[in-house]
Amino acid sequence: MKYRKYYSLLVVLLLILNIDEISAQNDTQDLDATEKGLSEIAMFTASGDLEQLNAALNNGLDAGLTINEIKESLVQLYAYCGFPRSLNAINTFRTIVENRESNGINDPQGKPIQQNNSSNKYEQGRKVLEEITRKTQPKPAPGFGEFSPRVDVFLKEHLFADIFASDVLSYKQRELITISALAAMTGVEPQLKVHVEIGKNTGVTDAELENIATLVEENFSNEQANTLKTVIGKPLLPTVEEDMLVRISEIEIYPEYLEEYKSILKEEASASVKLEPGVISIFPMFQKENPNLIRILEIYKNQKAYKSHLQTSHFKHYKSSTLEMVKDLKLIDMKAIDSETMDEIFQKL
Numbered sequence: 223m224k225y226r227k228y229y230s231l232l233v234v235l236l237l238i239l240n241i242d243e244i245s246a247q248n249d250t251q252d253l254d255a256t257e258k259g260l261s262e263i264a265m266f267t268a269s270g271d272l273e274q275l276n277a278a279l280n281n282g283l284d285a286g287l288t289i290n291e292i293k294e295s296l297v298q299l300y301a302y303c304g305f306p307r308s309l310n311a312i313n314t315f316r317t318i319v320e321n322r323e324s325n326g327i328n329d330p331q332g333k334p335i336q337q338n339n340s341s342n343k344y345e346q347g348r349k350v351l352e353e354i355t356r357k358t359q360p361k362p363a364p365g366f367g368e369f370s371p372r373v374d375v376f377l378k379e380h381l382f383a384d385i386f387a388s389d390v391l392s393y394k395q396r397e398l399i400t401i402s403a404l405a406a407m408t409g410v411e412p413q414l415k416v417h418v419e420i421g422k423n424t425g426v427t428d429a430e431l432e433n434i435a436t437l438v439e440e441n442f443s444n445e446q447a448n449t450l451k452t453v454i455g456k457p458l459l460p461t462v463e464e465d466m467l468v469r470i471s472e473i474e475i476y477p478e479y480l481e482e483y484k485s486i487l488k489e490e491a492s493a494s495v496k497l498e499p500g501v502i503s504i505f506p507m508f509q510k511e512n513p514n515l516i517r518i519l520e521i522y523k524n525q526k527a528y529k530s531h532l533q534t535s536h537f538k539h540y541k542s543s544t545l546e547m548v549k550d551l552k553l554i555d556m557k558a559i560d561s562e563t564m565d566e567i568f569q570k571l
Contacts (some may be wrong), residue, residue: 502525
């Protein structure tokens with residue numbers, strides 16, 4: 223009897239240790255390829271960057287996302303970033319699917335999207351909210367729901383009933399999408415905080431939240447990533463990195479090439495700032511008294527971003543097509559005297 227008692231205690235202890243180990247493993251689980259795909263699609267839909275979104279949608283399909291999973295994510299996102307950006311993303315995706323089909327790529331359609339036929343959508347949505355928040359949901363929602371009952375109805379009946387009723391995406395996937403979109407937007411910190419809590423309830427791990435912050439850092443900026451890092455209690459990234467490169471390029475152009483050069487430079491500067499997260503500024507100017515003297519303020523997030531910039535197709539095109547137009551070139555690398563003020567400047571930007 224005595225040994226049986228010790229045996230029972232040992233079994234309980236082993237079970238507790240095993241549960242703790244499983245919990246620790248769950249906390250460190252990273253985004254898989256399809257979850258990363260959903261995250262990047264959500265970010266670029268929310269930011270309205272259709273060029274980056276185009277790449278993310280193709281990457282998502284290549285990673286194994288189905289057409290209907292992506293459709294569902296884009297439908298859901300209208301509730302968080304508005305119809306214009308959701309519709310732009312849907313049209314971008316439609317074109318991608320058509321192009322891939324014409325090239326012989328048959329992506330899986332995936333699980334069919336079902337219509338919600340609930341007779342009481344408000345109650346259905348309220349119960350979904352209770353499930354994912356693990357909190358009682360009064361009718362109407364306190365605060366905004368009492369002040370504006372119609373928005374409370376839309377939230378419950380449409381978002382958390384009509385949209386969430388579709389099982390094409392799991393609740394965890396839906397929260398990853400929402401968190402990623404909000405993390406890429408400014409001025410939505412209260413909603414981001416709420417959805418991080420909901421995400422954890424649905425199975426989103428601490429490691430996955432850090433993965434999302436890293437994606438925001440890589441695709442947007444340190445400061446934007448810090449919004450999510452603040453919410454999840456992780457160390458903040460420096461707004462100005464130690465190896466940030468600030469350069470003034472002094473260029474003299476042969477007069478006969480000036481207009482052609484300015485056109486090529488404008489195209490290069492625009493593409494660099496728009497397409498490269500690590501390029502903070504390529505800002506061309508010319509002297510009023512002598513228009514042939516060009517000055518370019520170049521700011522790169524770090525040395526890695528600068529080296530990456532040199533390998534881009536738009537920079538290589540600029541360099542090769544303007545070589546004979548340049549009479550003189552001088553590159554002046556700069557160092558900040560007051561880095562704290564520079565940090566405040568970048569926060570304003």
